[in-house]
Amino acid sequence: MSGPSPRLFGARVPRVEDGRLLKGQGRFVADVDFPGTLSAKFVRSDEASSDICDFDVKEALACEKVRAVFTGDDFAGAEIRCVSAYEGFQPSAQPILAVGRTRYAGEAMAMVVADDEYTAEDAAEHVTFAYRPLEPVAGLDDVLGEDREPVHSGWVGHAFVRRSMATDGFEEAAGSAAHRVTVELRNARHGAIPMEGRACVARYDQGSGLFELWTTTQIPHLIRAGLSDALGVAESRIRVISPDVGGGFGVKAQLYPEEVACCLAARELGRPVKWVEDRREHFIASHHSREHRHRVTGYFDDDGILLALEADIAVDMGAYSVFPWTSTMDCGMAMGILPGPYRVAEYSVTGTAYCTNKAPYGAYRGVARPAACFSIERLMDRIARHRGADRTEIRRRNLIGPDDYPWHSASGLVYDSGSLPESLDKALEVGGHNRLLADQAAARAEGRLFGIGLAVFTEQTAHTTREFQQRGVPIVFGYETAKVRLDATGTAVVSASIHDHGQGLETTLAQIAADRLGLSIEDIRVEYGDTDQVAYGAGTFASRSAVLAGGAVVKAADAVAETLRQVAAHRFEASPTDIVIGQGCLSVSGSPGASIEIAELCRLVYQRPESLPRGVEPILEASRTYDADPGTGVYTNAAHLASVEIDPLTGKTKVLSYAIAEDCGPMINPTIVEGQIFGGVAQGIGTALFEEFVYDDEARLLTTTFSDYLIPTMTDMPDFEVAHLETPSPHTIGGLKGMGEGGAIAPGAAIAAAVEDALSAVGDVFVDQLPLTPERVLAWLNQARIQGDGQ
Amino acid sequence: MKPPKFRYHAPSSQAEALDLLNAYGDEAVVLSGGQSLIPMLNLRLARPAEVIDLGSVGGMDLIVTEPDAVSVGARVTHRQMEADPDIARHLPMARDAAGFIGFRAIRNRGTVGGSVAHADPSAEWPVVLLALDGSVDLRSKSGARCLGGDDFFQTVFTTGRQADELVVSVRFASRFADNWGFSEFQRRTGDFAVVVAAVACAAGSGGIGEARVALAGVADRPVRCPEAEEALIATEDPQAVAEVARDAFDPVGDSHGSTAHRKQLVYAQVLRAAGEALARRDKGRPDG
Amino acid sequence: MVEIAVEVNGRAETAEVDGRMLLSDFLRGVLGLTGTHVGCEHGYCGSCTVLVDGASARSCLMLAAQANGSSVRTVEGLADGEELSSIQQAFKDCHGLQCGFCTPGLLMTVTEIAAEVASTPSRHQIREQLAGNLCRCTGYHQIVDAVEQALDQAAGGGR
Structure with missing residues (x-):
């Protein structure tokens, strides 16, 4: 600068x-109150897939202090559609309130508006629906296996879209490689779960025809654009205000039906309408994330040098394509970033975004990169084992070096700059790798299960016009x-x-x-979160x-x-x-x-x-x-080093230490950078150890409270060690790179590697699934015992 | 997530509370600390017509040391159990168990009597009550009676308390203060227990004379495991006891673990609790 | 309806409330003290923690009626005018907050602990004591830094 x-x-x-x-x-949205504000409560579907045969709102309407009850037909003129430009994309239309059919358990079917939250909830219990349950497309097993009716009528198959790409030299490189290893990996569906749920307050001024929506969003202008479409109202007639927001992490970066519904209800009733999501609703109806299955094959030579990479990626995107990302985002990101920090020259990939009877799938910190990192890093550990090489050494042989930039990845990305080998060394240093090895030797001598794991990644950040243009989204976030x-x-x-x-x-x-x-x-006073400001x-x-x-x-x-x-x-x-x-x-x-x-x-x-x-x-x-030219993003990189101990009786895994060496270019405020890293890592540890949406056989979510859906507490976190490198981007003002998501990307891979390393004292198993629940860890331990006994 | 409608009563004496219970019976629930009841109200899993708040009823928060037992008033909080020196001395298992209950703010308000009356099959006080040969003192307008733990806990959230009765205190035997073990498996600090094992022994001639092995999280109520108790007396081998206990139950699975996993957790918790109990016996009274 | 008299942040308040009204809704909706945040309404997240007669309590797990006759302290009662309390200042110094939603509950819990501590607890002990306050932003490390600083001062009489 x-x-x-x-x-x-x-x-x-x-x-x-x-x-x-x-x-x-x-001032958070739930704190906002205007004179005469009414409270909304949504009645949600218990059935993942069903025909709505009948409903009755009379009893609810008769309840004290109830002002209105809306159902699907009342808002049928509005819907949320987000159509990708990708060839073969099958679009979905999300109703504001279900019309005739439910497509996930938790979908809003009716909206009760009353004088306060208590009475709205009372009345909502009196709205009755009669359903004819249909067999749900409950998840990836259903789309991959049996024959089920697609979620949306008129569709062929269950995919929103399937895409493939391969480099010209892939077949030859793969065919001539000396060795190959295939891994299959699963990441559980889970979510961002900010401490503040969603909320909105809508006002409509009849004199000016102006809508004002206070909402918990990360993207006020895009919400205005989406509302403009859904309501059929010019943007000049809509003001979106997002005041203090209690954490977002992606889940508040989509337009939701409740936001549209509150606007419509406010116009209809001539009074402000407020909705504050409760925690149970947040689990069942806010957007989910992270559910990937990857099958990845690495082709390599005797030294473990990766010559070609092949991947089949499946993502369960739930019932509807979300605004503004469409339902292709996770799959596309995984396809692009899977080769990660390694010099992969040849690459072939197929990615499919599936539509199922689950809540829609939105952004969550890292978007697909945690799953991609999990896949490539688990593969690297397998290659190391295959070649009998050290896990660190095998990475050093494959990492993109300082002289390789700009690096043109096999998936078509351009990495601008970075310090991958240095970040690896730095993580080992700051994480006390030598001391950990000594601790491990001592622990093993006592028969304890102590493991060390490592993950390296490169993070596409601050991508703009060119990247989003390629992604086929209707609005290019340039x-x-x-x-x-x-x-x-x-x-x-x-x-x-x-x-x-x-x-x-x-x-x-x-x-x-x-x-x-x-x-x-x-x-200086900084303001944001109001579409009237810029x-x-x-x-x-x-x-x-x-x-x-x-x-x-x-x-x-x-x-x-x-x-x-x-x-x-x-x-x-x-x-x-x-x-x-x-x-x-x-x-x-x-x-x-x-x-x-x-x-x-x-x-x-x-x-x-x-x-x-x-x-x-x-x-x-x-x-x-x-717009941070050239628009394909600037690349932050990092290495994470974790150590864990497993309780062999219960399978519980404790993270003992966690170190991060990150290069996000010049830091504006290192304390804030560290806070972002630590917070991301904590969410990644949640991904690694705890977080999973569990469903019953009918695709109804079972984990709907904080006692069933576990996010990390203070005692689940170690103190963190952090080191910074500062390689500026050649492209951006000030050389800045983004870093908000990075922390969340690697913990799944690093901790899985550490658990596998701990178990390797007993036998060779492959840790292929997250989260690492006690039950799964014990199953691997038993497998390791059998495997170990067999040797 | 707001409570459904109910009528709120705040009696200022136990007699007044008993009158209200007598009048409303099944229609009423008793609000003690509220740390189990209010979440159930908020989730609308409980829909009482009447709520009787004991908050203004005095005299129910006393810890009284008796010759062979400690009597704990129903409104004694988990926090008091953690901090009280008499509890530490006579019921060290109870002190440790209290530390596993929820979080600091929950322990400040949640009560022993409330938890016992709630009868969550995975909760701490019910299983400690079984392990420490405890009993529950009940009072109604027409009289008072005492139920042993085996008779009190019937099934999920269901006890031998009659609709007009109030849990006024809980009594734990103090003869196990030197020979006990408590092991709880939580996914995270403060979570509801997945499985708890509480083991208490008393010396007999030439070995263990009395053994009590109680478990939470394995059935529809807290239970003792007689087979494991016999094995403990016969073998004094934690592993043998743990194996017997594991084979004695088929806990229902959920998102925190399948039946098979919970059986393994029974093994792990009994192994640890029995091991602790025997180690304490061998070492004297390290926590005295 | 129930008549209640509560002292809130040193001010006597009387109100007539529905028996089922939660203390959190009373503080926020009736008294306008929106600094107490509601994150789960089933007692797990700790965002709504306040002090009732000096002891931390989940305001979502208390009826307003139960607070009758009590003294309640909320986050609005911590600072002395513009001047932050030493605990608030420690959170600022150490970057112990990000979005600020869970922060009021944490501050109240730490305020309770600070009144009791005789010596600075270990980082592990701090984590154990605060396990009932969920934060999704910070990863907790800098919160522990802040609490360590605050309790160090409290233990040294510098509070």
């Missing part, structure tokens, strides 16, 4: 948003917008199209703006906000600073290029006396227009967008 010398960029600045959050002064405005008192408002729900962007964008404008951080943008997802919004803030702040320079130059009769900005002042380079405070200059611009040079307008505001 050229310009004034940075003072806050790179500093461990305390967060500016913490004050209000620590004092209970945050850029973010920032607006910088200086006021007459010399403080700045930075408005951004991204959203901050814990990532600290309110602070990091303020750091950037303060540096560019020569102000202190206290003089023209357009996509929001926060895909590890892109610091890069894209950061770049846009640089551009907008520099534009405003340029106006200041012109005004100052005019005042001091100097050239704008000689004006230096910093420490709250504009000064003429080399003329110590010629200096004016920014605040004073701002006052002059707005209040004394006569002091402006000819042609300069009295406004200190600029909006800019940034």
Whole structure:
């Protein structure tokens, strides 16, 4: 970044948003109340797949304080459709409330609106539905095996879409390789599960015809676009506001039927309508993620050098294609990133996104990369075992090296830069690998099951126009917008199209703006989450906000600073290029006396227009967008090192240590970066050990409370060790790379490897499935005993 | 997830509470600490017409040491059980068990009597009560009676308490203070137990004279395992005891583990609890 | 309906509430103290933790009526005007929060612990004591840092 010398960029600045959050002064959607607000409660299907034969809302309507009961036909004019441009894509239309048929257990069928939440819930119990249950497509076993009716009528087969690609040299490379290993891997369906569920409050102003939706979303402008489609209303008539949001991680990055329903109900009833999701609803009706099955074959030579890679990827996308991603996102991402950090020259892959009678499938931190990392890293461990080589050594032989960039992957991605071998070394160092080996030897001497595991990955971040264009999505998420405005008192408002729900962007964008404008951080206010603030943008997802919004803030702040320079130059009769900005002042380079405070200059611009040079307008505001050219993403990389101990009596796995060496380029605020890494790793440990949606035979979810769906608690986490590398991207402003998702990508692979390593003292087993529940671990231990006895 | 409609009563004395129970019987539930009842209300798994809150009833939160037992008032909290020196001295198993119940905030409010009356088959107090030869003191408008654990716990959430009766206190025998073991398998800290084993012994002539092996999470109620108790007296070998216990039950599977896995957990918890009990006997009173 | 009198953050409040109203809804909806967050309504997540007569309690697992005659403290009662309490300050210093949704419940639990500690607990002990407060953002490491700092001060009388 050229310009004034940075003072806050790179500093461990305390967060500016913490004050209000620590004092209970945050404003979350559930905290928002307008006079006359009504409460909504949704009646949800108990049947995954059924014909709705009959329903009765009379009793509910007769309940005290009930204002309305809506059913499918009432909202039949609206629906959520998100159609991929991929050839052969079979579209779905998601009704706002089920019409005639249910397609997953938990699908909203009726909406009761009453004076308060208690009475709405009371009345909802009086809405009755009669169903004719149909045989559900309960999961990937059904789509791959038996003959079942597709979820949507008129479909051929169960796939939203199936795609294949292969490099020209794949057949030859695979055919001539000395060795091959095939692995089959399963990742359980689970979800992001933020501590705040979803919520929304809709208002409709009859005088202006304006909808205002307060909603827990990561993507306000995209929600506006989706609502515009669903409601058939111009975007200028819709304002979407997303205030403080209690964690998103992807699950709040889709348009949901409840958001549309609240808008329609508010218009119908002429009063604000509020819905606060309860935790049970969150499990059954917020979008799910992570359910992948991969079959992967590695072709390699005597040294374990991977010559070709073949993969068959299946993802259970649930009942509907979601807005704005479509139902192709996970599958496409897995196909693209599977070769990961390795020099894979030849590649053949088929990916299928299946439609089943489960809740729709949306984004969750890492999107497909945890499954892809699990596959390639489990494969690497198998190759190491096959060749009798050390797991670290086999990786070193295959990793993309510092001289290989830009690396053109076999799947068509372009890795801009990275430090893969260095990050591996650094993880071993900071994770105390030698000490762990000694601990392991000591543990094994006592008969304890102690294991060490390792995973390396490269993370596509901040991908924009070119990438999303290729992905066939209807809206190409190509850029973010920032607006910088200086006021007459010399403080700045930075408005951004991204959203901050814990990532600290309110602070990091303020750091950037303060540096560019020569102000202190206290003089910057960052706002976001309101479609009225900036023209357009996509929001926060895909590890892109610091890069894209950061770049846009640089551009907008520099534009405003340029106006200041012109005004100052005019005042001091100097050239704008000689004006230096910093420490709250504009000064003429080399003329110590010629200096004016920014605040004073701002006052002059707005209040004394006569002091402006000819042609300069009295406004200190600029909006800019940034798209991080070339649009295929910039690549963060990392290595994770874990150690575990298994209780041989119960199968319970304890993570003893966890180290991360990550290279996300220059860090705006290392403390925030570390928080993002640790939080991601914790979610990854949940993926590795605990998290799984369990269904009954009829595709009804059984894990619908926090006592059945287990997310990691404080005692399940070790202290983390972290090391940073900072290889700048050659493409982005400031060399920034994204990093929000990385932590969540590798833990499944690293911990599975550690469990397998622990069990290897007993016998050779292959850990092929997540999560590593006590029951599964004991089954592997028993297998290892049998295998060990057989040797 | 809001409670259904009910009528709320806050009697200010035990007599008043008993009058209300007498009047409403099956229609009423008793609210003690509420840490089991209120989640069930919020999930609408319980739909009482009347809720009788004991919060203003005094005198039910006392821990009284008797010659052979400790009497614990029904409204004594889990937190009190963790912290009370008499409990640590006479019922160290109860002190340890209390630490496994939920979380700090849950232990601050949840009560022993509430948990016993709730009769969750995987909960801590019922299984400790069986292991420590405990009994439940019940009172109604028409009188008082005492039920032993075997008679009190009948099936899931169902006890020998009559609809007009109130659990007023729980009594645990103190003769096992030196020879006990408690082992609980939780997926995470504070989770509901998957399987709990509680083992208590008392010395007899030349060995173990009395052995009690109680389990939670294996049946529709907390249960003792007579076969394992006999094996403990006969063999003093934790492994033999654990094998017997494992073979004695076929627990129903769920998302936390299949029947086969739970049988293995019975083995693991009994092995540990019996091992601890024998180790304590051998070492004297390390926790005295 | 039930008449209740509760002291909340030092202020006497009286209200007539439905017997089934949860304390969390009373604090948020009736008193407008929306700093207490509701994350699960079955006692697991800890976001709604408040202090009732000094002891941590899940406000989703208490009826408002049960708080009659009690003193309740919520996150709004921690700071002294603009000045953060030492526990709040420690969370800020150590980046012990991200989205801030679980934070009020954590702060209340730590406030209870801080009133009791005689010496700084180990990181393991801190984790055990706070296992009932779920956080999905931080991975807990920096929360433990913050609590370590706060309890160190509390134990040293610097609170």
